[in-house]
Amino acid sequence: MSFTEHRLELIRDLLRQMQRVHVKDLVDQFKVSQESIRRDLRELETQGFARRVYGGAVLDRQESDQPFAERLRVGAREKARIGEAAAALVKDGMKIFVDEGTTALACLKHLKTRKDLTIVSNSLAVAAQFYYSATPSVRVLGGRLRPDYQATFGPETAAAMKEHFFDLAIIAISAVHAERGFMDYGEDEAIIRRVARAQAKRSVIVADSSKFGRLGSIHTFGLQDVHAVITGSTLTKDFSDQFLKSNVEIIYA
Template structure:
């Protein structure tokens, strides 16, 4: 950093640089990964920097003092961290070494990216800056940032350039989050650009995994990201309401419950006349957005 404060230790300046590169805020686990130190070291540095007024601490993370996206980030970070960790571990069980994945922007998918450090030789395409920070140059994995217009608050890239780049790959797995889920409309997003990116990639993936905590079952959001027929798996921390579970079963979606005990149970839907082939997803149609 320029104009270095002599009161801040060298490692402290490095941590501030990392936060700046990650858009002003990050989970402590991510900071530790980028700096190649332990989370305990990060916590000690953060404590010192907080006393000096350089950063603010939240549960499990840190943001630069004055960062424009701090309120949004700290709110998302503090919501259900244990549940999101369980969900992320559930997603990890569905991923094998050497797979090609797309991971979208989101707080839950950030947890997924951290868990995926246990896998090797992955090819990861993502529009999430946080995912890049977690997985780049680790365990032989290759990470591609689908660049486009950068949203600091979302900590990711969106737009036509992002979609065009991401469409160049064939994916074993598409990992997406959700702002809400509906029996009738499927996976919903608050950000229309996020929904558009997800829709653009549904036909490129053999498997589509939704990682969503129980709060999303009663939430609302305006944009359709994926109908239930387009997804293959839901990983969550609590059983969906009956209406949603019935719809998931009808659409052939496997529901994986990540319990507090760490056990993951899977509800396998009954056989359906129409399966989840890549060809089926390519035939899905959506209304065209008018710019």
């Protein structure tokens, strides 16, 4: 086995363990040039094992296919920063919707000190964050339970959401494509996210850098259809130009 092949196998192992690798970290670990690492990542992408993203690569496996506990760990540090930035938009007295997506859930630990706050969600994981807390007020929407998401979906959930109006909707997303907009892999998630956006005075997408450039299977809504996007890495020009043109605020966490 050549040195390059050995390095590729080690990068595969890192991706299996961490779900994501960064060019800088790999350069430091293997003592090779950035161009060598980028060639490695291109090769892994050609093999269908990895998908390159800004600054590195992620395991080429749809996040929706992973168990809920695994999804929480993928990109946890970036999601934590995004969650903190999303929580900063929440003011005392608001009524907000928090999506079941793991990036949206990252905001919850920052909301326990808010006064007179009401959180509405289809996520059981949201409720679990506040089992032993008297505040905020939490309402979980009924519907068909999907254990893989620890959340409710379906017509009953969508109908229940339409009874509420939100000051802010914090919405996760599965994929962001420059031409096809915000996308999901399943119809259930897309429907709930569309209703949340429609019922909110302000809608904010929270998406870690691995979501950008990814192509989902269902169009959820257009890039121009939200008020702000929160992410953890600088966006490429094609995305930033489109958001700027549509007056969508970009917030870097």
